[in-house]
Amino acid sequence: MAHVTRRNFLGTASLAAAGAAMGPWVRRAGAQAGPVKIGLVLPYSGVYAVLGESITQGMELVFARENWTVGGRKIEMIKEDDEMQPPVGIRKTEKLIDSDKVDILTGPVHSGILMGMRDKVHNSKTILIVSNAGADAISRERCSKWIFRTSFSNWQPNQPMGEWVAKHVSKDVFIAAPNYQAGKDQLGAFKETFVPAGGKLVGEDYPKLGETDYAPYLTKIRQSGAKAVYAFFSGSDAVNFVKQYDQFGLKQSIKLTGAGFLTEPDVLPAQGKSALGVITGHFYTPLLDNPTNQRFVKEFQAKFGGKMPDGFACQGYDTAEVIVRALKAVNGNTQDKPKLVEVIEKSEFDSPRGRFRFDPKTHNVIQPFIYIREVREVAGGINNVPIDRVANVTDPGTGCTLPRPPPLPLWTCAARPGWSRGDDPQRFRGSACRVICLRRR
Numbered sequence: 001m002a003h004v005t006r007r008n009f010l011g012t013a014s015l016a017a018a019g020a021a022m023g024p025w026v027r028r029a030g031a032q033a034g035p036v037k038i039g040l041v042l043p044y045s046g047v048y049a050v051l052g053e054s055i056t057q058g059m060e061l062v063f064a065r066e067n068w069t070v071g072g073r074k075i076e077m078i079k080e081d082d083e084m085q086p087p088v089g090i091r092k093t094e095k096l097i098d099s100d101k102v103d104i105l106t107g108p109v110h111s112g113i114l115m116g117m118r119d120k121v122h123n124s125k126t127i128l129i130v131s132n133a134g135a136d137a138i139s140r141e142r143c144s145k146w147i148f149r150t151s152f153s154n155w156q157p158n159q160p161m162g163e164w165v166a167k168h169v170s171k172d173v174f175i176a177a178p179n180y181q182a183g184k185d186q187l188g189a190f191k192e193t194f195v196p197a198g199g200k201l202v203g204e205d206y207p208k209l210g211e212t213d214y215a216p217y218l219t220k221i222r223q224s225g226a227k228a229v230y231a232f233f234s235g236s237d238a239v240n241f242v243k244q245y246d247q248f249g250l251k252q253s254i255k256l257t258g259a260g261f262l263t264e265p266d267v268l269p270a271q272g273k274s275a276l277g278v279i280t281g282h283f284y285t286p287l288l289d290n291p292t293n294q295r296f297v298k299e300f301q302a303k304f305g306g307k308m309p310d311g312f313a314c315q316g317y318d319t320a321e322v323i324v325r326a327l328k329a330v331n332g333n334t335q336d337k338p339k340l341v342e343v344i345e346k347s348e349f350d351s352p353r354g355r356f357r358f359d360p361k362t363h364n365v366i367q368p369f370i371y372i373r374e375v376r377e378v379a380g381g382i383n384n385v386p387i388d389r390v391a392n393v394t395d396p397g398t399g400c401t402l403p404r405p406p407p408l409p410l411w412t413c414a415a416r417p418g419w420s421r422g423d424d425p426q427r428f429r430g431s432a433c434r435v436i437c438l439r440r441r
C-alpha cells in the first residue's frame with residue numbers, strides 16, 4: 001500500500017471533497033446540447049415600446065461581446081411582444097415556459113403584467129430575471145426564490161425623492177402618475193418621506209395609462225396652488241406630459257420633478273427643450289464617470305447608431321451580465337435550477353450604474369446610488385446631470401420570507417490552489433470562508 005503522507009492525504013481528500021461538493025452540475029457539464037433559450041416578455045408596441053427596445057439592445061450588447069456563446073452553448077433570445085396587455089403577457093409567458101421550454105425568462109416592463117406572470121413562474125420553478133417592472137410586492141409579500149430583479153422596485157427611485165423635494169424644491173406639491181400599480185407604488189413611496197419632511201400634498205391625480213391629452217389634469221394643477229409637481233410617467237406618456245406641461249405655460253411657475261423615467265434619454269429627444277430644468281431621481285444617468293459606464297456608452301452608441309443609452313438599456317445590460325456570469329459558473333449546464341439560483345444570488349460585478357449586487361433577502365438589486373438629476377444642455381445634447389445622490393437604496397422587503405442562502409461550501413478553501421483544510425481561519429475576496437484553511441507547504 002502506498003505511503004500516505006499528510007500532504008498527499010490532504011490533496012486527495014481536498015479533490016474528493018471538491019468533487020462531491022461540486023455535484024452533478026459540473027460533472028455533467030457539456031452533456032446539454034442545443035442553445036440556452038432566453039425568453040423575453042417585453043412591450044415591442046404601445047406606450048412602453050421604446051423601453052422594450054432599449055432593454056433588448058442592452059442585452060444584445062453583452063451577448064454580442066460573448067459571440068453569442070457562453071459555457072459552450074449558443075445563446076438564443078426568443079422575443080415576445082406583450083403588447084402592454086396583462087392577458088397577452090401571461091399567455092406569452094405560458095408559451096415560453098410550456099412550449100419553448102426556455103431556460104431563463106426575462107422582462108416585463110409593466111408592473112401589472114409582472115404580477116400576472118408571477119404564479120406561473122413560481123409554480124413552474126422558472127428562473128425570471130425582471131428587467132424593468134417595479135411592482136413592490138415582488139420584493140415583498142409576493143417574492144419568490146425563482147425571481148430576481150435587476151432593474152428597481154418602484155419604491156427605490158421615489159422614496160429618497162420625497163424628502164429631497166420637500167427640502168430643496170417646495171413643500172406644496174401636486175403628484176400625478178398613470179392609474180395602475182406602478183403609478184400607485186411610485187407615488188406612495190414619494191409620500192412616505194415627503195409628508196414626514198413637512199411636505200403638503202395639494203392635489204393628486206391618476207390619468208389613464210396611455211393618455212394623450214393631459215389638458216384637464218394640467219388645468220387642475222394650475223388651480224391647485226402647487227409650487228411644484230412630482231410625477232411618474234414613462235415612454236410616450238412621458239413625452240406627452242412633459243411637452244404639454246411646457247405648452248400649457250406651467251414650466252416657468254410650477255417646478256416639474258419626478259421619478260427618473262420622466263426624462264430618460266429614450267424620451268429626451270422627443271421632449272427637447274421642454275424637458276430642460278426637470279429634476280428627477282434615478283439609479284442611472286449616462287453621464288456617470290465610472291469606467292464601465294464610459295465603455296458601455298461608447299459601445300452602445302457605436303452599435304446602435306449613436307443612440308444614447310438610458311436606464312432601461314443599463315437594466316438589459318445587467319440582466320445579460322447576470323445570465324452570462326451564471327452560465328459560466330455552471331459550465332453551461334442549466335438543468336440544475338436550484339444551483340443556477342444559488343450562483344445568480346452571488347452575482348457581483350461592475351455595472352454602468354456602479355457595483356451590482358442582489359439583496360439576498362429579496363433578490364432585488366441594491367441601488368448603489370439614487371442620483372438626483374437635472375435636465376441640462378451639455379456636450380453631446382440634452383441630458384440628466386447628477387446634482388446630488390443617496391447611497392445604498394435597498395427595498396425594505398417587508399413580508400418577503402425567502403429561504404436564507406445556503407452556507408458557503410466546504411471546499412471553498414480546499415479547491416483553491418495552495419490551500420487545504422486545516423486550522424487557520426482565512427477570508428477570500430470578502431466572502432467569509434466556512435472552513436479552517438491551511439496554506440500547504
Ligand code: BEZ
Binds near residue numbers: 110135
Ligand atoms: C412599471 O410598470 O413597473 C414601470 C413601467 C415603466 C417604468 C417604470 C416602471
